[in-house]
Amino acid sequence: MNNSPDPQGKWQAYLSKALAKCRTFKFPAFYKKPKFWRNLAILFLFVLLSGLGAGYYWISTLDVSKLESPLAKPTYIYDQAGNKISQLSSSRIEPVTLEQVPQLTQQAIIATEDKRFYEHQGVDFRSILRALIQDLKTRNFSEGGSTISQQLAKNLFLTSDKTLSRKLKEAGYAIKIEATLSKEEILEAYLNHIYFGEGRWGLQEAARYYFGKNAEELNLEESALLAGILKGPTIYSPLQDKELALQRRNIVLAMMADQGYITAKEAAQATAAPIALRTKPLDNLSGKYAPYVDYVIEEAINRYGFTEDQILTLGLQIHTQMDAKIQQAAETVYKDDQFFPQGQSDQKVQSGIAILDQHTGAIRGLVGYRGESAFRQFNHASQLKRQPGSIIKPLMVYGPALEKGYRPDALLYDGPLDLDGYAPKDWDGQTRGWVTMEEAIQQSWNIPAVWLFEQIGIDTGKAFVQKAGIPLTEKDAHLSLALGGFAEGVSPLEIAQAYTAFANQGLMHTAHAITKITTADGHILAQMQPESVQVTEPAHAYTMTLLLQNVVQQGTAPKAALGSRPVAGKTGSVELPPTQEFAGISKGQKDVWFVGYTPELTAAIWMGYDQTDRDHYLTTSGGSGPAVVFHEVLSSALKDTPIKPFEVPAGYVKDWNIWPEGWDDQDEYDQSKDDDKDKKDKKGKKNKKDPKDKNEFWDLFQDLWS
Structure with missing residues (x-):
């Protein structure tokens, strides 16, 4: 027999005694006194008011001014x-006003996302309570219940994490939004900021992407489809699962009918319609014709004083002179590497082209x-600053020499020349004694150009160039200007503009x-x-043409x-500078150019490296690379354009020959370049025949020849 005490029974005895004492204990009856309840009510009211005050203060500190700022509107180029x-x-959104949104579209969104939108003040407590209970049960706080104002707050001001604290912040922002904006303003902001899947933000972008139309053109079925996407953009996108999107669309239609926005008949008809995307x-249009558009922005800023921010946000309509056929021809050629010198692995040979209508400057x-x-x-077409080489000679x-009275058949010196230490050389390293102006231009000889430049005067040449819109500096006051020094x-744009004077009978219009x-x-x-x-x-412009x-022919x-x-056109090349870096390189170019024109268009092309050094220089010439690009671009741009000749000025008389009188043909002229006295006599025949034909050069020439 076990006589040990029972522990469980012992504790039960103690518990029974304690309960018996509690039954006999008399609590003070303070809760029966009115003063207790009055104090409790005051405490409760104090806590409530303090909480409301703190909440009100917290909500008042929330910043929703972003909603009051106008959305960036896209600028369009024409x-x-x-x-x-x-x-x-500057924005991924193209905004629309609420007036542009069909009533049925607004109703489809409200019926689906927030049917009590016009009744609550930012937070629908019935929906929130339902969602909160469900969240507490699942412990993941993923249940919906957010109003349109709350969704707007989440998209603009909060992160996408699903926590209780974020939901409280969302509610606070929603209340602040409702206190700041009208219901119409809130709905408009929501429609412009909500995500519709497939990378499309805002109703306008969604309407264009899914249906190829503007938001204001949406019908009932389309409106219901877009409203249905909002519940799960990656799930209900018709591009991901058309059948699921159809089911969701029909649910939205049913909700619209239940809430009285459409009739049962309208809902049935829309439900029977297939999805039409x-x-x-x-x-x-974004990124289209980017090279030209970049220049348009540049011109709007530099010429008209707009800022980049204004251009990207104010919804401007910019009308331009771009010809889509010509621009496309240029872009196509510039995307084809076969028309450009092969560059290095670390640097591409760059280029720029500007194409103008010489009759307007467009x-x-x-x-x-x-x-x-x-x-x-x-922009190598407009922002580049490079020496022009021989394209500057005309x-x-x-050009100024023609104005001074020199004629294309005037003889120019092409021999050893040293003008105060400046000793230009012809590109072939040879000299010919005397050549006509026409031949000097045709073959781009340097010595005749410098010699003639010295004869007409540096200031005369500079004045002509500046009149043609070419900028010069105080340092530009030397004979090497004749060769583009x-x-x-x-820039190509400046050169193209200047050459429009030759192409348009001497009249140059400002490029724009x-x-x-x-x-x-x-x-x-x-x-x-x-x-x-x-x-x-x-007359001088046409003579230059x-x-x-002849340069081209x-x-x-x-x-x-x-x-x-x-x-008509002119080539240009700029040799590598005579520095130690390029020692040992016998043939190399830093820049190559071609500028040319037809009766319709004028174009200038530059090629070169952004950074020229011993490993990055050109071995081509202006007559190859840039001239080929000119040919390719203009051939395509002027395709189907009727061929016509250059316009001859009224009363123009061609009173000069390519070869001076006294020669039968070019071969005889070439043979005349020796010092044979008989040929010297022949060169004087022109002056003796008609003294009225003399120009300033002939007087000088006779003195020199004697």
């Missing part, structure tokens, strides 16, 4: 025909770089891309004011020829 060619924006390729096409496009990258030397240099800039509703903010200058007389045609630029279409 070509010369008024076609929309490009879109610029966009069938045509999306016309994405920039019809422009490409400022090769390779991948980046927003507002360096502007700096021969500028302190700073020029923009015709006008307006607001979205058509109010004109800026407009191009036509500017022009008569650089030279029509004939001389430059028989001189240094045969690769620029366009078949039977007349072309």
Whole structure:
């Protein structure tokens, strides 16, 4: 027999005694006193008011000013025909006003996302309570219940984490939004900021992406489909699962009918309709014609005073002179490496082309770089500053010489020359004694150009060039200007503009891309004011055209020829500087150029490296690379354009021959370059025949020859 005590029984005895004492204990009856309940009520009210005050203060500190700032509106660029060619924006959203959104679209969104939208003040406590209970049960706080205002707050001000604290913040922001904006403003902001899947933010982007139309054109079925996507953009996108998207769309239609937005008949008809998505390729204007658009931005900033931010956010309408056919021709050639010298692995041979209509100054096409496009990258067509080489000769030397009375058949010195230490050489290292101006231009001889430049005077040449819009500096006051030895240099756009004077009978119009800039509703903010200058007389301009045609037909630029279409042009090359870095390199170029024109268009092309050094230089010439690009671009740009000759000025008389009188043909002229006395006598026949034909050069020539 076990006589040990029972522990369990012992504790039960103790518990029984304790309960018995509690039954007999008399608690104070303070809770029965009115004072207790009054104090408790005051405490509760104090805590409640303190909580409300703290909540009110916290909500008041929340910043929702972002909603009151206008959304960035895209700027559109138009070509010369008024076609929309490009879109610029700093935002992924293209905003619409609530007035642009169909009523059925608004109702589909409200029926699906927040049916009590017009009744609550930012937080629907019934929905929140339901969602909170479910969250507590699952412990993952993933249940919905957010109002439109809360969703807007989450998209703009909060992270996407699913926590209780984030939901409390969301509610606070929603209340602040409701206190700040009207219901209409909230709904408009929501429609512009909500995500519709497939990378599309905002109703306008979604309407265009899925249906190829603007938001204001949406019908009932389309509105219901977009509203259905919002519950799960990656799940209900019709591009991911069309059948699931259809089911979701029909649920939305049923909800709209239940809430009285549409009739049962309308819901049935819409439910029976299949999903009809966009069938045509999306016309994405962003990034289109980027080289030209980059220059348009540059011109809007530099000429009209706009800022980049204004261009990207104000919804401007910028009308330009771009010809889509010409621009496309240039971009196509610039994407084809076969037309450019092969570069190095670390550097591509760069290039820029500017194409103008010489009759108006309109920039019809422009490409400022090769390779991948980046927003507002360096533009080699407009921002480049490089020495122009021999393409400057017609502007700096021969154009002014024609004005001084020199004629294409005038003889120019081409022998050893040293002018105060400046001793130019011809590119072939040879001299010919005397050549005509026509031959000097045709073969791009250097010595005759410098010799003639010295004869007409440096200031005369500079004045002509500056009149043609070429900028010079105080340092540009030397004879090497005749060969393009500028302190700073020029751009293809500046050279193309200057040559339009020759192409347009001496009249140069200011090059421009923009015709006008307006607001979205058509109010004109800026407009191009036509500017022009008569650089030279029509007769001199046409004479230069004939001389430059000969460069293409028989001189240094045969690769620029366009078949039977007349072309005038000039090549240019800039040799490597005579520094130690390039010692031992016998033939190399830093820059190569070609500028040419037809009766319709003028174009200038530059090629070179961004950084020229011993491992990065050109071995081509202006008559090969740039001339070939000219040929390819203009051939395509002018395809189907009727061929016509250059316009001859009224009353123009060609009173000169390519070869001076007294020679039967070029061969006899070439033989005359020795010091044979008989040939010297023949060279004097022209002067003796008609004294009235003399120009300033002939007097000097007779003295020199004697």
